[in-house]
Amino acid sequence: MNSQVTGLCLFLALATSASAQTLFGPTPYLSAADSPFPLGSPAYALETFEDHLFNQPGVSASTGYVTSTTFTGSIIDSVDGDDGIVGNDACSNCDSFFSPVGAVVLTFDEVALGGLPKRVGVVWTDGGSSITVTFKAFDVSDTLLGTVTVPNMGDASNHGTTGEDRFFGIEFSAGIKKIELTNSSGGLEFDHLQFELPCAVVPSVPYCTAKLNSLGCTPSIGGAGTPSASASSGFTISAVNLRNRKPGILLYSNAGRAATPFTGGTLCLAGPIKRVQDLNTGGTPSPANDCSGVLSVDMNAFRAGTLGGNPAPYLSTPGTVVGAQYWARDPGFPAPNNTQLTNGLEFVICQ
Numbered sequence: 178m179n180s181q182v183t184g185l186c187l188f189l190a191l192a193t194s195a196s197a198q199t200l201f202g203p204t205p206y207l208s209a210a211d212s213p214f215p216l217g218s219p220a221y222a223l224e225t226f227e228d229h230l231f232n233q234p235g236v237s238a239s240t241g242y243v244t245s246t247t248f249t250g251s252i253i254d255s256v257d258g259d260d261g262i263v264g265n266d267a268c269s270n271c272d273s274f275f276s277p278v279g280a281v282v283l284t285f286d287e288v289a290l291g292g293l294p295k296r297v298g299v300v301w302t303d304g305g306s307s308i309t310v311t312f313k314a315f316d317v318s319d320t321l322l323g324t325v326t327v328p329n330m331g332d333a334s335n336h337g338t339t340g341e342d343r344f345f346g347i348e349f350s351a352g353i354k355k356i357e358l359t360n361s362s363g364g365l366e367f368d369h370l371q372f373e374l375p376c377a378v379v380p381s382v383p384y385c386t387a388k389l390n391s392l393g394c395t396p397s398i399g400g401a402g403t404p405s406a407s408a409s410s411g412f413t414i415s416a417v418n419l420r421n422r423k424p425g426i427l428l429y430s431n432a433g434r435a436a437t438p439f440t441g442g443t444l445c446l447a448g449p450i451k452r453v454q455d456l457n458t459g460g461t462p463s464p465a466n467d468c469s470g471v472l473s474v475d476m477n478a479f480r481a482g483t484l485g486g487n488p489a490p491y492l493s494t495p496g497t498v499v500g501a502q503y504w505a506r507d508p509g510f511p512a513p514n515n516t517q518l519t520n521g522l523e524f525v526i527c528q
């Protein structure tokens with residue numbers, strides 16, 4: 178082995194040992210609000226089984242089935258809040274996942290996900306009475322990352338009681354390949370399988386309401402590519418259905434969503450709001466008036482400073498959730514309502 182390879186191996190060994198893991202649980206869990214993870218972020222996947230399918234891409238179970246495919250009624254043991262009522266110790270017409278043997282392994286697909294999740298959790302919802310429940314997690318090499326063993330779990334009911342339900346999870350920055358839940362006897366039921374999406378599949382999520390412009394068109398925002406804290410290109414925010422040849426601005430904020438009345442429409446961003454200025458909708462040449470206008474900005478280029486302006490430092494911080502909304506002039510409305518507004522777009526800054 179030459180010294181370069183030796184050095185590389187040493188670096189890899191150090192990199193692995195530097196990735197400490199954190200185990201979560203067992204903690205009571207009645208709704209997504211009880212998760213230690215920010216499940217409202219587009220960077221997280223949450224499988225509640227409430228569409229009666231196990232269809233979250235990138236994860237599969239070693240055994241078992243969606244509970245309603247075999248059972249009906251109150252024997253189905255979902256997370257309490259999935260019926261919209263938290264704290265009634267039941268979930269009517271809800272669903273979960275059932276393994277008839279007391280062990281289930283949930284494996285993440287590194288190829289489908291573009292990487293392995295760094296945070297994973299699951300909610301144990303039923304099994305036998307006073308059993309021992311074990312949660313384990315493994316890395317990409319099948320190395321055990323940690324074990325949580327809990328004796329005397331499970332109430333005396335095999336119906337959908339929720340006071341016994343417990344969250345288990347793990348955080349490991351080098352990625353989690355699989356988790357395993359085991360009951361010391363009997364079948365096993367779980368719900369709210371959740372994980373942080375690798376950057377490759379974190380979607381940009383449209384939200385809020387666009388303002389109808391004076392030509393009767395509804396401007397619409399969208400994102401393409403991956404928002405990056407380090408790349409200098411590759412994430413484009415665009416808007417279509419705008420009036421042609423009008424000045425425009427992209428507004429953005431890290432303060433969360435809003436729906437505030439604004440110039441006859443809705444401002445979708447909480448303040449403080451920053452901007453990307455000096456855009457123009459282009460489209461059909463004047464003097465024609467139509468909705469051929471388009472606005473587009475590569476936010477990675479803006480972040481990197483290559484488009485000028487004053488990019489917010491948080492655009493270079495991985496994990497930041499950012500909202501954006503286009504504003505453009507609309508001379509067809511009297512001031513101060515002479516504006517066009519798209520809906521909002523929420524995205525997460527990746528590495």
Ligand SMILES: [Ca+2]
Nearest residue numbers: 225255259272
């Ligand atoms: Ca459920």
Ligand SMILES: [Ca+2]
Nearest residue numbers: 257262267268
């Ligand atoms: Ca309920």
Ligand SMILES: [Ca+2]
Nearest residue numbers: 254302338339
């Ligand atoms: Ca239960």
Ligand SMILES: [Ca+2]
Nearest residue numbers: 303332334335
């Ligand atoms: Ca029970």
